[in-house]
Amino acid sequence: MDPRRVLLFRAVARSGSLSAAARDLGTTQSAVSQQLRQLEREVGGPLLVRTTRGTTLTEAGTALLARADVVHSALHHAEEELGALADLRAGTVRLAAFPSAAATLVPPAVRALHRDHAGVQVTLVETEPPEAWAAVLAGEVDVALVFAYDGPPVDDGSLAWVPLHVEPMHLVLPIAGSAPARVGTDWLAEQGWVAGCERCRQHLLACCRAAGFEPRLLHESDDYVVVQNLVAHGLGVTVLPDLALRAFRHPEVDVRRSRAFGERHVGMVHRSGADGVPAIRALMERLQAGVTARRSSS
Known part of the structure; x- marks a missing residue:
């Protein structure tokens, strides 16, 4: 009937x-x-x-x-x-983010969203970009913060990409070490290195090889706090992106901008049409606003 x-x-x-x-x-x-x-x-x-x-x-x-x-x-x-x-009196947004973004970009954005719309909840899972991308495709999360080196992620049409910002890469050296005022390729080739996640490690290797040397990888850690502590104790040198150093900056490391190690493109990915959902759109807007405010204040 x-x-x-x-x-x-x-x-x-x-x-x-x-x-x-x-x-x-x-x-x-x-x-x-x-x-x-x-x-x-x-x-x-x-x-x-x-x-x-x-x-x-x-x-x-x-x-x-x-x-x-x-x-x-x-x-x-x-x-x-x-x-x-x-009306954003209710709703849940499932967010995935890589560690340094989860530590820097996410908290102020979620706080701003809760301040304006207390009924909207955000759940966060910390994960690296490949897993975050797969989680969005599988419908396990609504939006993910991801990054790619030296350009946006390859667009295969499966997800929508929203750029946030491009961040520089920095050499991280021990203050107590004997690094010269101008660090050259020969000096870097002699150092032990601390490498990060698989994608970060591959990027580091590619940049070092392009500069003409093979880095001597001694330590591996995905944790930028651990990485900086290893460097501070003279156990190697490394390369870290700007967000990782904003999240945590060890007082006993020397940070130097290095164009030889490229840059990271940071943005959001979501399924087509997901940005039309009010709660998802509201969180994305606050993530964008937070990056804009951070950029203008730096």
């Missing part, structure tokens, strides 16, 4: 007459009568008995009215829930 006719029947039953229902629904009495007759044909019998004083329910009408009330209530609750989501 047509649910619209069921709700029309409910209006007639609750108002007590076809004319009253027509007024409530903003239509004509003849239109209500026509739709009601069609519904009765669908259910196989009369639902109302018309009298000079209005209408009374048949046994079938009483049974259907109970179900119609449930449908009406469910639609009302759905309308309230959808309204809350549209």
Whole structure:
């Protein structure tokens, strides 16, 4: 049966007459009568008995009215829930971010979102870009902060890319060491190196080889705090992006901008159309605003 006719029947039953229902629904009495007759044909019998004083329910009408009330209530609750989501009084955004972005870009953006829309919740999972990308594709998260070296991620059309900023790479050296004022390739070739995640390590190797030497990799860690502590204790040198150094800066390391090690392109990825969801769009806007504010203050 047509649910619209069921709700029309409910209006007639609750108002007590076809004319009253027509007024409530903003239509004509003849239109209500026509739709009601069609519904009765669908259910196989009369639902109302018309009298000079209005209408009374048949046994079938009483049974259907109970179900119609449930449908009406469910639609009302759905309308309230959808309204809350549209007005950002409710909603959940699932976010993935690589470690340095999770430490620097995410907290102020989520705080700003909570300040403006306390009913919207953000859940965060910390993960590296390949896994974050896969999580968005699988529908496990709504938006992910990712990065790529020396250019945006390769666009295969599977996800939408929203650029945030381009960050420089820095050489990180021990203050207590004997690094020359101008660090050259020969000096770097003699040093032990601390490498990061697989993608970061491959980028480091490619840059060193392009400069004409093979780095001597001694230590590996994905944790930029561990990496800087190793460097501070004279156990190697490394390269870190700007966000990692903003998240944590060891007082006993020397940081020098190095164009030879390229740059990182940081941005967001999401499934097509996801930015039309109010809560997701609101979080993305605050991430963008945070990067803009950070850039203007630096």
